Amino acid sequence: MKYYSTNRQAPEASLEEAVVKGLASDRGLYMPEHIQALPKEFFDNIDRMSFHEIACRVAEAFFGEDIPKDDLDRIVCDTLAFDCPVVEVEPTIYSLELFHGPTLAFKDVGARFMARLLQYFIRRSGDNREVNVLVATSGDTGSAVANGFLGVEGIHVYVLYPKGKVSPIQECQFTTLGRNITAVEVDGVFDDCQRLVKSAFMDSDLCEHLVLTSANSINVARFLPQAFYYFNAYARMKALGKADELVISVPSGNFGNITAGLFAHRMGLPVKRFIAANNANDIFYNYLLTGVYSPKASVQTIANAMDVGDPSNFARILDLYGGSHERISSLISATTYTDAQIRETMLECFAHTGYILDPHGACGYRALKEGLREGETGVFLETAHPAKFKDTVDGAISTDVAIPSRLADFMKGEKKSVPMTADFADFKAYLLSR
Numbered sequence: 330m331k332y333y334s335t336n337r338q339a340p341e342a343s344l345e346e347a348v349v350k351g352l353a354s355d356r357g358l359y360m361p362e363h364i365q366a367l368p369k370e371f372f373d374n375i376d377r378m379s380f381h382e383i384a385c386r387v388a389e390a391f392f393g394e395d396i397p398k399d400d401l402d403r404i405v406c407d408t409l410a411f412d413c414p415v416v417e418v419e420p421t422i423y424s425l426e427l428f429h430g431p432t433l434a435f436k437d438v439g440a441r442f443m444a445r446l447l448q449y450f451i452r453r454s455g456d457n458r459e460v461n462v463l464v465a466t467s468g469d470t471g472s473a474v475a476n477g478f479l480g481v482e483g484i485h486v487y488v489l490y491p492k493g494k495v496s497p498i499q500e501c502q503f504t505t506l507g508r509n510i511t512a513v514e515v516d517g518v519f520d521d522c523q524r525l526v527k528s529a530f531m532d533s534d535l536c537e538h539l540v541l542t543s544a545n546s547i548n549v550a551r552f553l554p555q556a557f558y559y560f561n562a563y564a565r566m567k568a569l570g571k572a573d574e575l576v577i578s579v580p581s582g583n584f585g586n587i588t589a590g591l592f593a594h595r596m597g598l599p600v601k602r603f604i605a606a607n608n609a610n611d612i613f614y615n616y617l618l619t620g621v622y623s624p625k626a627s628v629q630t631i632a633n634a635m636d637v638g639d640p641s642n643f644a645r646i647l648d649l650y651g652g653s654h655e656r657i658s659s660l661i662s663a664t665t666y667t668d669a670q671i672r673e674t675m676l677e678c679f680a681h682t683g684y685i686l687d688p689h690g691a692c693g694y695r696a697l698k699e700g701l702r703e704g705e706t707g708v709f710l711e712t713a714h715p716a717k718f719k720d721t722v723d724g725a726i727s728t729d730v731a732i733p734s735r736l737a738d739f740m741k742g743e744k745k746s747v748p749m750t751a752d753f754a755d756f757k758a759y760l761l762s763r
Contacts, residue, residue: 351543434469440477465522468634472502505742517751546585555589582635584642
């Protein structure tokens with residue numbers, strides 16, 4: 330399958346080229362030339378299929394033209410070495426728990442898949458040059474990518490993160506690893522980190538001397554596999570007899586996660602509608618209200634992984650629906666919540682149901698509480714384990730959230746990071762000196 334740029338000014342690319350390049354030469358995001366609809370038989374039987382069976386079938390629709398089935402199945406099954414269960418919170422609201430992977434965050438799925446796919450391409454090509462993966466993070470992306478690529482031969486990862494703007498536990502998950510992982514602590518906000526990454530791809534000197542790719546959700550190998558767990562959520566809800574009027578609420582920052590859900594919908598997934606649940610960074614919310622996309626500087630919140638002022642994947646959403654505000658707003662609604670409302674939601678949910686939300690999941694849960702209509706059932710994405718935001722969650726619900734052993738092990742390591750200004754010239758000089 331060929332991949333085209335959302336800006337339509339770059340040559341089409343193969344899957345391998347799209348994964349290795351990350352970003353098209355015209356600064357657009359790669360999109361597959363077609364999205365394969367899955368047959369009715371698949372959905373008729375989906376509730377009797379395992380997560381692995383579902384994911385392998387969906388992966389074949391995305392990548393089957395480029396990767397032999399046996400190789401692709403191995404990549405998928407190795408990626409999904411953990412479950413993504415659906416848990417009832419209250420009679421009409423369910424949580425899709427995406428925090429059962431190695432770093433206890435939803436991005437483990439995309440990061441692990443991309444690491445294995447990139448390694449597959451490297452081995453197939455026989456190219457001995459080191460691939461340098463650049464990733465900007467506002468929290469969970471950095472830890473998921475760093476751990477997904479840790480020890481992968483032929484690949485070095487640079488994690489760019491905003492100084493003082495990720496939780497201490499998140500920071501430990503990518504600054505203590507060493508080996509082929511380098512943490513770059515940028516004196517700025519997430520948007521500065523993302524700008525440095527994008528600028529690096531566009532710089533001719535860097536591209537001449539280094540093989541660069543991105544592991545942010547701008548990379549097709551990162552965001553497309555996230556469609557797997559939307560199909561799994563539908564299957565589990567269908568098994569419960571609650572999939573007929575299904576609404577999915579997605580905590581949204583850079584919009585890669587909800588874009589994967591929209592791809593699933595285009596493939597035939599019978600979701601009635603989606604909700605993009607935002608924190609105070611309300612760019613998409615305002616777009617739905619006005620029809621005008623107005624990016625702005627991100628605002629720091631307690632749901633820090635969603636602190637994005639110019640969501641990259643908005644370009645994919647526009648492309649998917651032909652730039653039509655009417656089509657987008659007919660399928661997706663949006664909410665926006667202050668830190669006070671997020672804390673209030675965590676407390677009320679815990680008090681009434683005993684379920685502990687993380688700040689991001691709290692946005693998704695509240696959107697369903699406020700937005701479900703009669704006869705609908707809602708699933709919200711619980712994107713990270715609440716212990717990753719222990720201070721915030723403990724303060725909100727007046728309890729002591731237990732830290733899983735996997736998180737505790739990260740916290741024992743020594744922090745190692747490279748301080749960096751937000752000036753691209755400094756970042757470029759650093760990469761060329763490596």
